Amino acid sequence: MDQFITMIITVVVSLAAAAIVFVGADRAVDQAVPRWPVFTGAVGAVLGLVLGAAAQHNGWLPAGPGLGGPLKAGWLVILAGAAAGAALGAGAGRMLQPSLDRRNAWESRLRPWVFAGPALAFVAIGLVIPGLRTVFLSFKNGPRGREPGFTLEHYTDIFTDDEYFTVEGWAQIFTSRLFIAGLAAAVVAAAAAWASAARIVGSAKQIAVAGRLMKALGLAAAVLVVAPIVGFVESLARDPNQSAIMDVLTVIVSSRVTLWVVVVLAAGSLLVWMRSRIRRQRMELDWGAPSSSMMLALGAVLLVFGALSTLHAVVWNNVWWVVTVAGLSTALGLMLAVLAERARGERFAKTLIFMPMAISMVGAAVIWDFMYEVQPTGNQTGLFNAVLQGLGFSSRGFFINATMIPWNNFWIMFIMVWIQTGFAMVVLSAAIRAVPDELLEAARVDGASETQSFWRVVMPQIRPTIIVVVTTLIVIVTKVFDLVKATTNGANRTNVLANEMFDQLRDRNFTSSSAFAVVLLALVVPVMVFNIRRMQKDLA
Amino acid sequence: MTAPATIPPPAGRRMRQLLGSLPTWVVWLVVLLWTVPTFGLFVSSFRKVIDINESGWWTAWNDLDNLTFQNYRDIFRETAAQPSMWEFALNSIAIVVPATIIPIAVAAFAAYGFSWMEFRGRNWLFIALVSMIALPNQMAFVPLLQLFNNGARLTIPGLDWTFVLFPDLGIGNTAAAVWLTHTAFGLPLAVLLLHNFISQLPRSVFEAARIDGASHFTIFWRLVLPLARPALAAFAVFQFLWTWNDYLIAAVLLTDNEPMTVALVNLVGERGSNFQLRFASAFVIMVIPLIVFFSLQRHFVRGLLAGSVKG
Known part of the structure; x- marks a missing residue:
């Protein structure tokens, strides 16, 4: 309960203090045009406050009987700094009064900072500077960053530890069942993109070919969608190692024959594409078609899943x-x-x-x-x-x-x-x-x-x-x-x-x-x- | 005689009806999967340890007499091992209330400044501020922890002269440290949300007020704040849910006076003992956000849309 009451008091006090600071700053900028010395006095007071605080915390004051004693410990140094700054600022403002135009310019130039300043200060102190310091710390020696000198050790520690980062076993990606299925889906997607485009802008012969191709692709797509789902369900139902369907799929999918068929298909579609590029025919590919974009998405998912479930770090x-x-x-x-x-x-x-x-x-x-x-x-x-x-x-x-x-x-x-x-x-x-x-x-x-x-x-x-x-x-x-x-x-x-x-x-x-x-x-x-x-x- | 002719249409219609209701079936199937887990937790929070360990929560209907409030009574009772949940709840409130109010106040001023004041570097600064949304919070933890616990000092190399940049205010391990952190982390999104709303207010309103001699402060106080109330509410709901549900920031910055999320993770950590208490505790933590969510959903959705859909 104590904490709760403290919280309420702190919130009220800090909100009130923030309101006073904000309204004060706004009013001070208001004074720039009609009463310039008041404005410079306020600026001086803020600078004096900061300077007083810096002096107090850094122990810059001589430790004499007058200054170093009770004054040094308390807020008085800070307040004295503010008062001195205000007096200096007001005096300087009285002596050097800029023209009305210049004062107007000051007012409109400073006002946005009164509004945007607090947010910018919060983000700078709470995010930007800490972020930069984190980057700095990550290059420092020692666990706490206190020891002199810089090092790349913390990064090499991450990237040489197999637990955090390794590419070991990357070759298995290409024999991963999901990866091969993904490759097949990508080939189907490319073929569907061609067929869809051909049916829209192709010649009569192309349209006929595309129609037949689409039917075959529909079958292939159905297999590609159904097989992983069935495999998933089955591997859920039994242990992945005991799944009969997964075994059959494994035999089919990871056999050399399938691998070669997929590789030949992928190379073939690449060749067709290359040939049309060389002949400067623009190959029309309709990636926006439902069939091609869905198969492309499926292919991407399977490829990424295949790759990332193989790599482990x-x-x-x-x-x-x-x-x-x-x-x-x-x-x-x-x-x-x-x-x-x-x-x-x-x-x-x-x-x-x-x-x-x-x-x-x-x-x-x-x-x-x-x-x-x-x-x-x-x-x-x-x-x-x-x-x-x-x-x-x-x-x-x-x-x-x-x-x-x-x-x-x-x-x-x-x-x-x-x-x-x-x-x-x-x-x-x-x-x-x-x-x-x-x-x-x-x-x-x-x-x-x-x-x-x-x-x-x-x-x-x-x-x-x-x-x-x-x-x-x-x-x-x-x-x-x-x-x-x-x-x-x-x-x-x-x-x-x-x-x-x-x-x-x-x-x-x-x-x-x-x-x-x-x-x-x-x-x-x-x-x-x-x-x-x-x-x-x-x-x- | 006409029967054979009339049979096909109903079959076709039935087929079409079936297809037409397919979306309803799919959507409600997902709804079922999406709500059953929470419901299971809710039911389990009223069951005894023996029951929880021996049968599934769905069998609770067989014997409604076995349901009990004992778990709730236990978490709100102070024991030697575990303080009462009330204490954690008060800690949560002590963090959430200021952590919601402060960013709104600061962001509203900034959003007005960025929307309706001309100054050099305005767009540049705005983009820099808002792009901080994507900065992972983890980037700021170590320095903030050091700042709250020790203040900041700069040692000038060569001269070996240490200079206090930021005094040690002694707020390490206090709720104040958590508010300030939440404020800094929440501000970029707050400024974006409020800016998207405030900059869309009609220009003529501001021009008329300026001609009448109103200062920026008056315009902000009398015009912008009342008009922007929906956006303020939207962000308030957002920030409330985010701070109430936060675990990471509290776990990094606090070692005592923790909020409820930290208490729950500690409870989950002790497997075996007090196993049954975690359901009741998890539900107690969820109650307030769920009430806020269901009653202020409109504002929450508006906040989401303003943050992600331009305009």
């Missing part, structure tokens, strides 16, 4: 988090935004999907930890394991089983998807609403089906918003910390950069903690640059 794990959560939340949010428009009870449904945004990540971790709960014997009390048990499968520890690595990461990431999907859905559905009706009307008059008008009219219109959602999510997810802390605390290869940074800070290894923060910053720098470019364009 904290840095890669962080990247995996960003790609998975930003991608899944946006895709799911977009899907829900579109479907909710046609669903009954739209508003209520949206509110409930949006609700996890209000729940703290720590709370979300407790909720989902309980969902994933596993009991060694007897009844399963976690919902997921109970479902598995009810269907007759063995239970699993989603976070802790060694057989789940690295997919235990996915189950933590899913908690974040649960939180962020509502955000993506709300923002994207507002963007879809904002698409002008005339555009959709025109598309309908031209005979576009609902699917076509979504992919060809709505998607290009909401593209900027999708980019904003994705960049916002990238920024949020890069620094993910609470969820990992409260679920596994980084055990079983689920560690992320922010958690490692926190642990180093707890151990008072300030310099290596700073180095982790800088690596984290490096991951978001592209987003920062992109945002700055965008704002420059908006303000220009």
